[in-house]
Amino acid sequence: MREKTATIQDVARIAGVSNATVSRALSNPSVVAESTLQAVLGAVAETGYQVNHTARNLRRQRAGSIIALVPNLANPFFAQIMAGISAVLTPAGYGLLLADTQTGPDADDRLAYYLGSGTADGLILFDGQLDNTALSLPGRPPVVAACEWLDPLPSVRVDNEAGARLAVRHLAEAGHRRIGHVTGPFPNGLTETRLAGFRAEMQAQGLELRDAWIYGGDFTMDSGALAAQAWMRQADRPSALFFASDEMAAGFIGAVQHAGLSVPGDVSVVGFDNIEVGAHLSPALTTIRQPRMRIGERAAELLIAMIEARRLDGPSEVIGVELIERASVAPPKKAG
Amino acid sequence: MREKTATIQDVARIAGVSNATVSRALSNPSVVAESTLQAVLGAVAETGYQVNHTARNLRRQRAGSIIALVPNLANPFFAQIMAGISAVLTPAGYGLLLADTQTGPDADDRLAYYLGSGTADGLILFDGQLDNTALSLPGRPPVVAACEWLDPLPSVRVDNEAGARLAVRHLAEAGHRRIGHVTGPFPNGLTETRLAGFRAEMQAQGLELRDAWIYGGDFTMDSGALAAQAWMRQADRPSALFFASDEMAAGFIGAVQHAGLSVPGDVSVVGFDNIEVGAHLSPALTTIRQPRMRIGERAAELLIAMIEARRLDGPSEVIGVELIERASVAPPKKAG
DNA sequence: CTGTTAGCGCATTCAT
């Protein structure tokens, strides 16, 4: 196998021109004569020639691809984001490489490796917990942080605080006064800003913040189910809950229903993300929509702009969120 | 930026040896003298040298990465599979490139492109609907089909027929005699084998196969909700349903509950895949487990073996499935 | 408009 792929020399010979002319005809057709262009195209068709990207990249001093570094590839949350990235990378002529910061032994080392190895022309980073000293590595390629953020990096993210405030306001407007929150893991930028938004809006609404009504989670469904156990054990519990992720909200709803309680009859819930299953839950989940495909697209666009401008800095972008009202919120049984 | 990454020449100069020696010291340390090895390592540390993969790959006539070609990157189904692939590729020194057959204009062209362009040393194909003529392209790299299959290709897939039979048998053992099926899209290998398994086991159990109890879906939750509408409109309907995907089962359950009916009280359901949310639904979804991470791992292992053996053929693998009993199946209200 | 030439950075003969 891999016997003999035609090279640019083969095409040149058959077309009766020099290899340089073939290269020009292919990458910048307007500078060659029409007749030679045809000859080259004919020879290309005849040989089935396709450029060798490795050689081209070596010559052009580029890698031809960008790499998305995610904390955990198995997390379905990233699927749509990858689709968005791919949708802008492919037409722009870049490949999309995927890597995981969890697989290897040391996540910081992996970042440093990808930054230094020249494997990629740029990097999209989805892990906010990495050590940013690697970013001062000289000659590193541009990086944009996505969803999360890391100090000197341009980022594309969603307005997490505003989303949290929207959620709390919606609950308050439905009449709830006893509102709790299930957080993501710590330390984590998303967790912290959503919690901050929760607190800010609770105060703005003049509602009481009780530590006992803040439940620690880690974004997973299992942790949502655990929060349900904690919530059900409380004698004095909130009538509504804002979850830092839809997954936790789904886990909570499942566990609460399993115990014979009702959503939103016994407790109202608002999630965050708008994962697909939310609309199909019963009750359908009220949530804060986060446009994941768009996050991916914008991150890729910003990164390409930086690569082409040959700059390590660039604009950041905060993408708006919106409340999706469905059926998991209802007025509390009695004003509390 | 990208000012001056050290090259092998720089290292050679500092270490006081030739570039060839540096190359050897790095890729085959046992052939150089201990003292020169130390000198080289010292120079590497001093310069922060990292090999240029593009140059190495050009010289070695390889791409250094494999590409996963999926029908739709946004589909979260692939997330765990990618994690499995990445977990074996990374230690083996291959990068994972991602591409989508839906984004571009013509999926068959994209396959042909990736096969001919030399962008990857091998390919994992998740789309069974492509035209296999591209596979006769001379000099193409090895390809393994995953989940789906395509004629001359080795494949890694799950025993779909056995899974369907397991599901039907479980329903029959619970006492159901009126069993329906919600299919995936056509044409599609998964849809067809699961349907075949459904039919085979229905016959084996001596149960009646009614066309009106076979509902067309497309694996999505929306199509499951649509199937629910169809099912609810029927006067004479099955008491249990086997779904070709968990997503459809989840969509169905949501729609049926929304209409005030109960699962498994009014209808029992079994899904296929074991997606994460299944365990957190209420009722928790009984399903056929498909070990996705493992599918990815095996596909990558088989592919690497083919690449290293320089062969286009290799073994296929069928991975077993198992029934996960949860709470969405109960005996029918009255024997049917 | 086109050909000649010179590397990109590395691994690998072939000598020594």
Add this chain to the structure above:
DNA sequence: ATGAATGCGCTAACAG
């Protein structure tokens, strides 16, 4: 055990 030389396939000066 090591060095010198070569070329992977391509693009980009530089001439003409």
